[in-house]
Amino acid sequence: MNISAFQTTSFPPEKASAHLGPLVWEDVNRHLVHKALAEFSHELILSPTLVSTEGAWGTYEVRPEENGDTVYTFKARRLALDHWSIDPATIEKKSAGKPTPLDALSLILEFAEVLGIREAMLPTYLEEVSTTLYGASYKREERHISSRQLALADYQTIEAGMTEGHPTFIANNGRIGFDAVDYRLYAPEAAHPVQIVWLAVSKERATFTSITALDYDRLISSELDEATLHSFETRLTRLGLDPDNYWLMPAHPWQWFNKLAITFAADVARRYIVCLGYGSDSYNAQQSIRTFFNTTDNRKHYVKTGISVLNMGFMRGLSPKYMLTTPAINEWLDELISADDYLRQNGFSILREVAAIGYRYQYYDQGLKLDSAYKKMLSALWRESPLPRLRANERIMTMAAVLHKDKDGISLVSELIAASGLDAEDWVSAYLKAYLAPLIHCFYRYDLAFMPHGENLILVLEDNVPVRAIMKDIGEEIGILNGSIDVPAEISRISYTLDEKMKPNCIFTDVFDCFFRYLSAILHETETLHEDRFWGLVAECIRTYQTEHPEYADKYQRYDFFADRFVRNCLNRLQLNNNQQMLDLLNPEDSLQYIGELENPLARFR
Template identity: 25%
Template sequence: MHNETNRTTYIQNQADRIILHLLMQAMIREKAYPYDLLPNGAAFPIGKAALEVEITHTYRLGQLDIARVQYVEGEDVQEITDPLQVLGLFLPTDDPFYIEVKNSVRNLALALTASEERNQEVEQEAEALGVSDVFSYVLQKKSKMFSPLTFFEQLVIQGHTIHPCARTRIGLSEKEARLYAPEWGGTPAVIPVAVHKQLFRETLMEGKTVKEILFAEYPEVEKAFLSEINHPDDYALIPVHPWQWKHTIVKDYQADIEAGRIKRVKGADIATAALISFRSLAPLNNQWKHHIKTAVNIQMTSAVRTVSAASTYNGPMLSRFFKDLLESDEALRSHLSTMKEPAAIHYQPSTGVEDVHFFQKNLAAIVRENPEHALGDEEVAIPGASLLAPSPVSGKTIAEEASERAGSPRSFIRRYAEALLPGVLHLLGEYGIAMEAHLQNAVVVFKGGHPLRTILRDHGGIRVLEKRLAEHFGDVPIDASTNLLTDDTEELLDIFTHSVLHNHLGEIIVQLARKTGCAEDGLWAEVEKVIKETAVRLSEEAREDIQRILHRPARMKALVQMRLKNEVTENRYVDMPNPFTKESEVRGR
């Protein structure tokens, strides 16, 4: 009992420390509240007192190593180890952001507990297999009944790398987290729901509907559907997360359920595995069936993770566009591909219903291509976020293991940048498309522990420069209500610097610098070389964009500012040092 109490306390302290660091780093980088610079840190004035943050190192993009946080009032000094103590100095305890951070700490502690338990199992199995790193482990395990992608996705513990609400899940209980969350190895049984033809809108990439795709992959669903549903041709199928069915559908769609316009297809739930985002699900123990993006009325980080009607339209439309684009551009195709979304569907309420958007987005789904179905022998697909996770085989981070295989962190970053950047920069410069290629959306194909190419998923956060794209393709059918279209080139560059530099390469580079002691400058130098080598192969207009990336401030989304101001759909950015210029020279404090 004593050891269990010590373990629980240790994990809670670890969660407090991680979220406290993310909170203080964000408050300083975003200037969320006024502060004064100190010789070795920053001080936030609070009346006659101050919240002092001791900083031991600042990295090229402005990330911080923080030694301690103290509340200083005259000669009275109190060390702060709990992020809620900090927020309590600025916000009431019923403020939404305070509640969200509190929830984030609780869920991170749960995730750390899950990680400890799962890693022990893998460590024992790896020892029995005689393997020394996670790459060897998954190749030994790889089979039709084992998905390396799912394995890597479920290793991610912290969630968002620069947001203190990294593990916020408002509305999810501890019991439900253990059932459904990826870090617990969650296996949600997705519920097939029949929806009458008068109450749905569906968009197809080419021809097959959601119902047809799922019937082909799950014959038991088709059998149950045809058995239970009278006039089955009059109904579509929407896959629903079990949490969503229990907490939202049966309550808010009650009239349609009672009238038989919405029907649960019983006895044919679809076995899935939760991926990083929680709501996106892979087929359980399978590498070829489609992934399913479901709607869950749960707030994670700053947004409630439903599926908008616009997303169900844009997904298949953009998938068709990217398919045609990649087929016509061999240079782009050699570096990058996207996960197609062949069909998407949402509930469409009857006329006269209030809050139409609520009903549309809470009963909706997108069917997404499985990236593992087309991999070559010994290739594995790994989301970028997994590289920051501890390897259950060695205890090192997966990025460290990859660096050892490459010979050095510098060699690894070079190869990783070559796998990630050419395709993303090509899309941005030539076609005016900025992909949100952050750690979660970028799935990198590795072979022998070495990165080869990138597969991008989720079109929701991209930006498209209309005038540039029109030069090549004319009009591309896009529902603009989700702010995908822009006439501002700077907005494209903002998406790139935030998602690719701050929320991808920058986090891997800082972790490697911290863990291995390698020089951060050398890692950024390799990234810069890849960017410049890519620029040579592109048009003059694209090279101008890349020059801007190399010299303008590396703007970052002010995620805490946006949360404090309750800005969910409109992005707010702050200028940060550019890692490729002398002005961003690292300052040891």
């Protein structure tokens, strides 16, 4: 099925809003207000006042203006890492003493001055909040799958069944650029089959790179069937063009219709870019939006394409400059990991980005000296599929699923633990061995850091228990931090120099604060595992590794994951400061916002 069946003229206009209604709108607003109060308080943007206590719970209030007549009250527990565990049902808002419905957009406006968002940025941020609410309503009304069902579901059902997006960001499903038809075509939760647009791009303007063992002809013949290849070559020859002068390149359909055909019109007109039509395979959009999974043949590669949609602080393009070295980075890292006895025994691996094409549009390439989203409109890469790696009785899920709750508040991780037959401690220990232990090893052995958040990692499960982990999104998101190992000159961009005391933040922030903080809270709130025991297991995992590897003792002292405190990295502050581009990607460390420190829950286990 191609896009023509979903043209706006044949798409009933009322379908665009069929999932919206008073009850679901009330539910999703309560959820987002709950999240905003919790995360803004965690980042010290809001300072709720404790009014009363009852056991572990406190009643808090927060006002947009001191002594103002609008007040939010709620009950909360303060958990490890200053996590605000708020009971959503207790949140109330009063204006001039009268109860007022919870409204996430109103909350942003009321606290706009406190949030520090500039007026020029405010409309876009409000739009991102609106689209986040729009998507949340769709997920609850039309795509809801219970956690019990998801715990036993296949990979793509789980991928499409996620409802939250990034656990930290409030406006985490912005996708500005998609209209209501696009949403049902390309949002991962819509799970609509997509056919990719294929382009022929001139070798004068585009560069193809790949790992050593894979050349262009072998890649394309494995991705496109003979009939499709023949039709594409026929299209070129009928235009009087030589197919040998072109690379075949996938593009996101939205990008072709909304950007490339128009913005790149000069190169289309001059036949540097030729649209060949749709490929025959069907794909599903993944949580990262710009990545597609082949559902016609799941042994084929993922395809990742640039798409000029604003989502969570960035335009989601792909840099042709980075594409030049992406396969080489993946090849180097794969060789490093494969030769490591500890990682091999642990089963840790990566999904290699095996080939890439980057297209340089001369007007932007020459005219724009600095980094710009306009330079990242037309690139693509191919990434290995995890399915061929699975053994009998193994299945996979995104690690983001570990934080998932369904609309009834049932957590997927609790259902997984129940289905495994293990007690919670044993399950969490297995998970930490599969996920955390390899990250700790890479850090201490190679000074190597990943971006190991939920969407970037695939968990391999056997009998519902994590047995190993597969990391993805390698080319853009790994780094050797103040490292001493030799890195080939062509991939030197992965080497970073930063303040030594900030180096452990790749674990403290990316793992502890941005993932374990939520996982430990979910386990604690559902009475599956007390937070103290969770952090005790984290400590045991790290201590076991350190005991087994005394050769890195000096690094254990310099980079102490049992330190009393570590810096509080505030991600929402980044987005509020600049929701068009949160970080200077050429110098990300200087863009980050650190506000105070967090007490390290591992300190007591030193």
